[in-house]
Amino acid sequence: MSAAITASTWEDRIMGRSEMVNLPVRCVWIATGNNPALSSEITRRTVRIRLDAKVDRPWLREGFKHPDLRVWVDKNRPAIIHAALTLITAWLAAGRPEDTRTLGMFEQWSRIMGGILAVAGIDGFLTNVENFYDESDVEGEAWRALVARWWDQYQSNEVGVSDLYRLIADDPIDLNLGDGTERSQKTRLGKQLAEVRDRQIGDFRIVRAGTKKGAQLWQLKEVER
Numbered sequence: 346m347s348a349a350i351t352a353s354t355w356e357d358r359i360m361g362r363s364e365m366v367n368l369p370v371r372c373v374w375i376a377t378g379n380n381p382a383l384s385s386e387i388t389r390r391t392v393r394i395r396l397d398a399k400v401d402r403p404w405l406r407e408g409f410k411h412p413d414l415r416v417w418v419d420k421n422r423p424a425i426i427h428a429a430l431t432l433i434t435a436w437l438a439a440g441r442p443e444d445t446r447t448l449g450m451f452e453q454w455s456r457i458m459g460g461i462l463a464v465a466g467i468d469g470f471l472t473n474v475e476n477f478y479d480e481s482d483v484e485g486e487a488w489r490a491l492v493a494r495w496w497d498q499y500q501s502n503e504v505g506v507s508d509l510y511r512l513i514a515d516d517p518i519d520l521n522l523g524d525g526t527e528r529s530q531k532t533r534l535g536k537q538l539a540e541v542r543d544r545q546i547g548d549f550r551i552v553r554a555g556t557k558k559g560a561q562l563w564q565l566k567e568v569e570r
Contacts, residue, residue: 347386382483393477436461446471503554503562506535
Protein backbone atom coordinates (compact mmCIF):
# COMPACT_ATOMS: atom_id res chain seq x y z
CA MET A 346 0.00 0.00 0.00
CA SER A 347 2.78 2.44 0.89
CA ALA A 348 4.50 1.79 -2.45
CA ALA A 349 1.27 2.08 -4.45
CA ILE A 350 0.33 5.40 -2.84
CA THR A 351 3.73 6.86 -3.69
CA ALA A 352 4.38 5.34 -7.12
CA SER A 353 3.59 7.09 -10.39
CA THR A 354 3.09 3.70 -12.09
CA TRP A 355 2.17 0.27 -10.74
CA GLU A 356 3.12 -3.11 -12.20
CA ASP A 357 1.45 -6.29 -11.03
CA ARG A 358 -0.06 -9.57 -12.20
CA ILE A 359 -3.73 -9.75 -13.10
CA MET A 360 -5.40 -12.04 -10.59
CA GLY A 361 -6.19 -15.44 -12.09
CA ARG A 362 -4.01 -14.84 -15.14
CA SER A 363 -0.30 -15.08 -15.93
CA GLU A 364 -0.28 -11.57 -17.37
CA MET A 365 1.53 -8.51 -16.07
CA VAL A 366 0.19 -5.00 -16.50
CA ASN A 367 1.82 -1.61 -15.96
CA LEU A 368 -0.63 1.18 -15.20
CA PRO A 369 -0.29 4.86 -14.26
CA VAL A 370 -1.43 5.70 -10.73
CA ARG A 371 -3.97 8.49 -11.28
CA CYS A 372 -6.42 7.71 -8.49
CA VAL A 373 -7.01 9.44 -5.17
CA TRP A 374 -6.64 7.06 -2.24
CA ILE A 375 -9.28 7.56 0.46
CA ALA A 376 -9.85 5.50 3.63
CA THR A 377 -12.11 5.98 6.64
CA GLY A 378 -11.68 4.76 10.19
CA ASN A 379 -12.39 5.52 13.83
CA ASN A 380 -9.13 6.90 15.28
CA PRO A 381 -6.99 4.51 13.20
CA ALA A 382 -3.55 3.43 14.38
CA LEU A 383 -1.17 3.59 11.42
CA SER A 384 2.39 2.52 10.74
CA SER A 385 5.03 5.19 10.18
CA GLU A 386 5.11 4.36 6.46
CA ILE A 387 1.38 4.99 6.03
CA THR A 388 1.19 7.94 8.43
CA ARG A 389 3.71 10.02 6.50
CA ARG A 390 1.73 9.43 3.30
CA THR A 391 -1.58 10.53 4.81
CA VAL A 392 -3.42 13.83 4.99
CA ARG A 393 -6.05 13.62 7.73
CA ILE A 394 -9.55 15.04 7.54
CA ARG A 395 -11.05 14.66 11.00
CA LEU A 396 -14.84 14.53 11.34
CA ASP A 397 -16.60 14.75 14.70
CA ALA A 398 -20.41 14.59 14.68
CA LYS A 399 -20.47 15.23 18.46
CA VAL A 400 -23.40 12.84 18.92
CA ASP A 401 -23.63 9.33 20.31
CA ARG A 402 -25.06 7.68 17.17
CA PRO A 403 -23.98 9.77 14.17
CA TRP A 404 -25.58 7.36 11.68
CA LEU A 405 -29.03 8.35 13.03
CA ARG A 406 -28.61 12.08 12.41
CA GLU A 407 -31.15 14.01 10.36
CA GLY A 408 -31.41 17.46 8.84
CA PHE A 409 -28.63 17.12 6.29
CA LYS A 410 -28.51 19.60 3.41
CA HIS A 411 -28.15 16.58 1.12
CA PRO A 412 -29.80 13.58 2.87
CA ASP A 413 -28.45 11.09 0.30
CA LEU A 414 -25.03 12.52 -0.49
CA ARG A 415 -23.99 9.80 -2.96
CA VAL A 416 -27.09 10.30 -5.08
CA TRP A 417 -26.66 14.08 -4.97
CA VAL A 418 -23.01 13.86 -6.03
CA ASP A 419 -23.87 11.53 -8.91
CA LYS A 420 -26.61 13.86 -10.20
CA ASN A 421 -24.50 17.00 -9.79
CA ARG A 422 -21.18 15.62 -10.99
CA PRO A 423 -20.80 18.12 -13.91
CA ALA A 424 -21.41 21.10 -11.60
CA ILE A 425 -18.95 19.76 -9.02
CA ILE A 426 -16.24 19.25 -11.64
CA HIS A 427 -16.95 22.75 -13.00
CA ALA A 428 -16.54 24.18 -9.49
CA ALA A 429 -13.21 22.36 -9.02
CA LEU A 430 -11.94 23.62 -12.38
CA THR A 431 -13.04 27.14 -11.43
CA LEU A 432 -10.86 26.97 -8.31
CA ILE A 433 -7.90 25.83 -10.41
CA THR A 434 -8.53 28.59 -12.97
CA ALA A 435 -8.55 31.18 -10.18
CA TRP A 436 -5.20 29.81 -8.99
CA LEU A 437 -3.77 30.08 -12.50
CA ALA A 438 -5.06 33.65 -12.82
CA ALA A 439 -3.43 34.53 -9.49
CA GLY A 440 -0.02 33.53 -10.88
CA ARG A 441 0.12 29.95 -9.57
CA PRO A 442 1.23 30.78 -5.99
CA GLU A 443 2.59 27.74 -4.15
CA ASP A 444 2.27 26.83 -0.51
CA THR A 445 5.41 26.53 1.61
CA ARG A 446 4.25 23.43 3.50
CA THR A 447 5.14 20.13 1.85
CA LEU A 448 5.00 16.39 2.38
CA GLY A 449 8.04 14.29 1.56
CA MET A 450 7.68 12.53 -1.82
CA PHE A 451 4.54 14.63 -2.48
CA GLU A 452 6.30 17.97 -2.69
CA GLN A 453 4.82 19.29 -5.94
CA TRP A 454 1.33 18.03 -5.13
CA SER A 455 1.26 19.60 -1.67
CA ARG A 456 2.67 22.95 -2.85
CA ILE A 457 0.08 23.20 -5.63
CA MET A 458 -2.88 21.98 -3.57
CA GLY A 459 -2.01 24.36 -0.76
CA GLY A 460 -1.76 27.20 -3.28
CA ILE A 461 -5.14 26.43 -4.85
CA LEU A 462 -6.82 26.30 -1.44
CA ALA A 463 -5.14 29.52 -0.28
CA VAL A 464 -6.37 31.41 -3.35
CA ALA A 465 -9.87 30.10 -2.59
CA GLY A 466 -9.60 31.48 0.94
CA ILE A 467 -9.26 28.06 2.58
CA ASP A 468 -6.35 28.22 5.01
CA GLY A 469 -4.76 25.58 7.20
CA PHE A 470 -3.68 22.98 4.64
CA LEU A 471 -1.23 20.51 6.27
CA THR A 472 -1.15 22.47 9.53
CA ASN A 473 -2.45 19.41 11.42
CA VAL A 474 0.21 16.91 10.32
CA GLU A 475 2.31 17.05 13.52
CA ASN A 476 -0.76 16.46 15.69
CA PHE A 477 -1.84 13.65 13.39
CA TYR A 478 1.56 11.96 13.64
CA ASP A 479 1.49 12.17 17.43
CA GLU A 480 -1.97 10.59 17.61
CA SER A 481 -1.77 7.98 14.85
CA ASP A 482 1.84 6.83 14.55
CA VAL A 483 1.71 3.95 17.04
CA GLU A 484 4.88 2.41 15.69
CA GLY A 485 6.86 5.63 16.10
CA GLU A 486 5.43 6.23 19.57
CA ALA A 487 6.52 2.74 20.66
CA TRP A 488 10.09 3.35 19.51
CA ARG A 489 10.23 6.72 21.21
CA ALA A 490 9.12 5.05 24.45
CA LEU A 491 11.81 2.36 24.12
CA VAL A 492 14.52 4.90 23.30
CA ALA A 493 13.57 6.95 26.37
CA ARG A 494 13.94 3.91 28.66
CA TRP A 495 17.09 2.87 26.82
CA TRP A 496 18.79 6.22 27.42
CA ASP A 497 17.67 6.40 31.05
CA GLN A 498 19.15 2.96 31.75
CA TYR A 499 22.25 2.72 29.55
CA GLN A 500 22.91 6.19 28.06
CA SER A 501 25.41 5.71 25.20
CA ASN A 502 26.78 2.38 26.44
CA GLU A 503 26.80 -0.60 24.09
CA VAL A 504 23.93 -3.02 24.72
CA GLY A 505 22.61 -6.24 23.28
CA VAL A 506 19.10 -7.31 22.34
CA SER A 507 18.71 -9.13 25.66
CA ASP A 508 19.46 -5.92 27.56
CA LEU A 509 16.82 -4.02 25.61
CA TYR A 510 14.32 -6.84 25.93
CA ARG A 511 14.57 -6.62 29.72
CA LEU A 512 13.50 -2.98 29.49
CA ILE A 513 10.12 -4.01 28.11
CA ALA A 514 9.64 -7.42 29.70
CA ASP A 515 7.86 -6.17 32.81
CA ASP A 516 6.22 -3.09 31.27
CA PRO A 517 5.56 -4.02 27.61
CA ILE A 518 5.78 -1.52 24.77
CA ASP A 519 3.72 -2.19 21.67
CA LEU A 520 6.55 -3.17 19.32
CA ASN A 521 4.60 -6.08 17.83
CA LEU A 522 6.96 -8.77 19.07
CA GLY A 523 4.26 -11.44 18.89
CA ASP A 524 3.03 -13.88 21.51
CA GLY A 525 5.75 -16.47 21.09
CA THR A 526 8.52 -17.53 23.43
CA GLU A 527 11.00 -15.10 24.90
CA ARG A 528 13.56 -16.29 22.36
CA SER A 529 11.26 -15.59 19.41
CA GLN A 530 10.39 -12.16 20.78
CA LYS A 531 14.08 -11.32 21.16
CA THR A 532 14.64 -12.43 17.58
CA ARG A 533 11.88 -10.11 16.39
CA LEU A 534 13.30 -7.25 18.43
CA GLY A 535 16.70 -7.82 16.86
CA LYS A 536 15.20 -7.72 13.36
CA GLN A 537 13.32 -4.52 14.15
CA LEU A 538 16.50 -2.90 15.48
CA ALA A 539 18.17 -3.73 12.17
CA GLU A 540 15.27 -2.07 10.33
CA VAL A 541 15.58 1.19 12.28
CA ARG A 542 19.40 1.25 12.17
CA ASP A 543 20.73 4.81 11.72
CA ARG A 544 17.23 6.22 12.11
CA GLN A 545 16.81 9.28 14.31
CA ILE A 546 14.17 8.85 17.00
CA GLY A 547 13.65 11.94 19.08
CA ASP A 548 17.08 13.29 20.00
CA PHE A 549 18.90 10.01 19.39
CA ARG A 550 20.09 7.80 16.57
CA ILE A 551 20.19 3.99 16.82
CA VAL A 552 23.52 2.66 15.51
CA ARG A 553 25.38 -0.62 15.33
CA ALA A 554 28.17 -0.95 17.90
CA GLY A 555 30.06 -4.03 16.77
CA THR A 556 29.52 -7.55 18.07
CA LYS A 557 30.24 -9.51 21.22
CA LYS A 558 30.50 -13.30 21.06
CA GLY A 559 28.75 -13.20 17.70
CA ALA A 560 25.83 -11.11 18.98
CA GLN A 561 25.06 -7.70 17.56
CA LEU A 562 25.50 -4.76 19.90
CA TRP A 563 23.59 -1.48 19.67
CA GLN A 564 24.16 2.05 20.87
CA LEU A 565 22.34 5.36 21.12
CA LYS A 566 24.08 8.40 19.68
CA GLU A 567 22.80 11.76 20.88
CA VAL A 568 22.07 14.03 17.93
CA GLU A 569 23.77 17.41 18.06
CA ARG A 570 21.40 20.35 17.89
